Amino acid sequence: MEAIHPQTIALIRKLESIAHLTPEETAALQRLPLHLKTVAADQDIVSEGDTASECCLIVAGFACRYNITAAGKRQILSFHISGDIADLQSLHLTVMDHSLGALIPCKLAFIQHDDLRALMRAHPRLGDLFWRDTLIDAAVFRQWVVNVGRRPALTRMAHLLCELLVRLRAVELVEDHAFDLPVTQADLADAMGLSNVHVNRVSQELRKLGLIAFQGKTLRVLDWEGLKTTGEFDPTYLHLAKKDAL
Amino acid sequence: MEAIHPQTIALIRKLESIAHLTPEETAALQRLPLHLKTVAADQDIVSEGDTASECCLIVAGFACRYNITAAGKRQILSFHISGDIADLQSLHLTVMDHSLGALIPCKLAFIQHDDLRALMRAHPRLGDLFWRDTLIDAAVFRQWVVNVGRRPALTRMAHLLCELLVRLRAVELVEDHAFDLPVTQADLADAMGLSNVHVNRVSQELRKLGLIAFQGKTLRVLDWEGLKTTGEFDPTYLHLAKKDAL
């Protein structure tokens, strides 16, 4: 009998945010064999060009996928939080076309592709759910294309913060409209396709508008409706199952 | 016995570009029930907010997925060509978070979700292949984030043209480094997050550099190596099975 892994709690919470799980499915997820690991801040978890035979579940921390252009500029492609399998696509695209890096120290749990495949064979609905998860991933990429391509800097930043709040709330990491945002303005700049200087100015403006406030590394949303309006934010693209309090 | 549908040739060619198909799989694809339809230029095929129960195979033409921002600006998210199932994601994300529109008159073949599900049940490898296809879709979105977020306009346009050439060549729509590009500069602008005026200037520069030439609506790549270099183009992210002549 395999052990029950407490690290899967985050994963189960995440999957429950996008679909319903049966007790059998939950139990099967809890029995997934895991290889635990911690990585320091600014370390690559998987690098562009690598051939993957396992997927990386973020148990705790804050990670991102990114690419470096020929000109040496970094573009962050997505942020990943507790419960995310950040490189689920490696199941069918074994060579990495981007890197996965830790933005702060992270607790990780690696799952062998073979174990995932066995799980999906035994529980086809979980297979569909994992597929759905990668499709939501893609929906987020699409919104980022819109954000970076067509929204001015202030709107862009508001939108990104809205997305983070909703995603973090889905896995119960938001309390009273406040959450940990343990990244630098330079990281945010690389996510939004802006310079760090400009992010700083836009961040100040969001604060002057009374929409947000920083208390150290925790971000408090002071005016959720205002932030959503400023960010033109519509959470449909996150395809959450529980649509409460959006 | 179901009929064999010639419209599936494009789909089969496309799928063969990203994986190998067995004769049985090919035969099963050819028997897929199709609803044929044609749409005029600038018509929506599926609109944001719609609930989908079928997927749209592009048999011929040129389509795009797009979003309109609150400020009324359009961001094109992807271009779709012969052989693409442009909204395969609707299989697991039934409400559309973006629209699918025809850029020129298109021949379409709609496939019911139920028929696709039956096909995948009978041929699990095809299920994996469709999943893989949506993952490549996501990989393209990621590259577009990089393109729009971190590459200057000239590089951005070169990269987009490289991508189109490689994708079109994979379905045998490129002859002698030339292909049909039946879209306006305004369409390209909306794909790259630029203004139409700037696209015009950048297009002129690519021509002055001797990298490309237009003959009406057909684009001829005069210097493929140069265009790849200018566009910082690495086709890995397209995850093609046949890597010849990249």
Next chain:
DNA sequence: CGGTGATTTGACAATATTCAAATTCGGTGG
């Protein structure tokens, strides 16, 4: 406290946008 990294500020430059008008292209009808 001291030092390192993050944030903030200011001045200036570069890139891209907007607006408006001119030109070219492609198709259509006389």
Next chain:
DNA sequence: CCACCGAATTTGAATATTGTCAAATCACCG
């Protein structure tokens, strides 16, 4: 076959947004 029409492309000038560089201040951690 040519004239004409609307759409697409091209051009120019002025403007806006964002980037770059450099320095100053702030904040956290040992």
